[in-house]
Amino acid sequence: MKKNIFIIGGSLRKKSYNKFLASNLIEIGKNDFNFEIFSDFNLLPMYNTDDHSENDWPSALLEIGDKIKNADGVIFITPEYNFSVPGYLKNCIDWISRLPNQPLDKKPVCIQSASLGPLGGARVQYHLRQILVFLNARVMNKNEIFVTFAKTKFDETGKLIDEQTINFIKDQLNGFKIFINE
Template sequence: MNVLAFSGSLRQGSFNSGLVRAAVELAPAGVVIEQADISAVPLYNGDEDGDSKPAAVDYLAQQVIKADALLFATPEYNYSIPGVLKNTIDWLSRVPGSIFAGKPAAIMGASMGGMGTSRSQYHLRQVLVFLDVHPLNKPEVFVSAAHQKCDANGNLTDENSREMLAKQLQALKDWHDTLKG
């Protein structure tokens, strides 16, 4: 199973990019996780809704099409999804063929706050449902106090969080198998 993982943060040392790196390490047998690079996606402008998309969007679209499942690591900015992640999803939603439709997905997030991105995950879930993505319900991964659970480079070091992430990845694999079976 090929999983395309999105980190909703461009920050050097991002805790959410660290979650994606941990997911790559903890992936169950038979699961390969590739990290999407959203750093070159320009701001969406509806005037650009023609057949031609920016190269970064075309590349990401091909990755989404090839992926069997999706994984989103989202920070929480002002109680919601970071603009860079929402912008990427908005661009990809304009690619012909409803490329998100039917894909299973898991959502996780890390923040220094006490709620571990629960509000942004809820908003992201709403967006994904509209796109006909099939979000995994449980287990949920909310890494609160991430600055205490990650090293200086944003790598997830907390064993309890790593264990929960591993359980989520196994559940995503099982969810994929159920949907595609």
């Protein structure tokens, strides 16, 4: 039976390599997973406790929370900004963390990142792990996906063309399927 995976990721950029990475998962994992991607971070205002009450949540946030709760697992796909988590993703997580019955609590999660440089977003993944540990998400430790030199791994349409990277992703997805069932 296919697992339902909610992807939170991408970037604000239209031609982001992280958006490309997220969209390629649909093809790579199609035999084992149903994927849904959330990447419209503009739907959430900047988090401020003065702007909401327990009964007044942004509708996009309630939808994200429901999708996380109903998913078998969540995959975060993110670029690295200034050695850390991009502000729009942190804002999204801050909103999610305030929901009643925390949807990320004990939720199986894995992380991927793509970067133009040689580290592939390693630092953002470590910072994101710290945040997710605080929220009590079950973060998969291995296999990690750091797509280095991303410009050379995708074609002009955003299709992932690097076989080694595709195989690494297949390995991670196979591991995630097992991790979800643990």
